Amino acid sequence: MGCNLKDLAPAKPIEISDLSGQRVAIDVFLNAYQFITSMTREDGKPLSYNDKPVSHLMGFLDRASILVSEGIDPVFVFDGSPHDLKRATLNERKTRKIEAKAKWENAIIEGDMPAAKKLGPQTAEYTPEMVAETKRLFDCMGLVWIEAPMEAEGAAAVMCKRGLVGAVASQDWDTLVYGSPFMIRNLTAHGTRKFGRVMQAEMISLDEMLDGLGISHSQLVDLAIMIGTDFHPGIKGIGPKTGLKLIKEHGNMEKVSSVKGFDLPENLEQIRSLFLNHPTNEDPVPISRPAVEEDLIQFLQIERGFGEGRMKRALDRLSSVGKLSSKSRPTLFDF
DNA sequence: CAAGAGGA
């Protein structure tokens, strides 16, 4: 997932309030996997109710309601159909998942619960049914979601380029390679403790990054391709540091390859254009609405067994910023 | 992941 540009990207700490009033694009799959793999039971499988996983719904309910209460208007972006060039990456993930599943089953048979708890997350699946449920949740919350033609990260970056969202919240450096002018890291983890330190949200400006590195966006794309992307494994022996040096010295990947003597990717032009001209549709981004209390309670509390306390917390967060409507008690936003 | 519990 993404290439390692961490050392090359100048990240400025920001406060959540800096983003108040802005639309922020969020990659759904990335977050969904985070929830499914971290909100687990003893056997490492996601929390569930009547044998149906609920971790994704819980995570998005909490996360989205917090963002809304901070004045942020999230736009959730689902992945579309992957490009053929991503096949190898996806197959590799699938193989790993199958291996992990075999190990997990073995651990269960042997009653080795610590091992199962570790392996379970590696078998995590975000099924079409779970995707549909996530969309239903966003609908209940009145939040905007869109389906990318291809890569969610790419579509989000293009939306930011077009000014449809103020920034893209992501952990994936591909966001910048796709040309998103602004990328926010640790948006939702802001203020939480990880490994003893308090997580801080940070903003990266693509222009500032390119200025600082002294390269153009298309040179960043070539650099990323050399380091390795979802569409190509990259060039062995070239990481962020030497890659940057080589691109600055020689200008582009063709020159670097002739100097260093490696083969160019077969589909170099195609890969470049996936980053430089990512396919998107021209549909306008819908406008978010207030959540509907009854719909949320019906779905999560009645159908999926959510506790009253969790429901109340989420509803309170929404209503604190006037983003909760009720069929019996409409808000001003309904008019 | 976020909240709450329980310990330092």
Add this chain to the structure above:
DNA sequence: TCCTCTTGG
């Protein structure tokens, strides 16, 4: 009060 651990369904 702060920090770590556990729970959530």
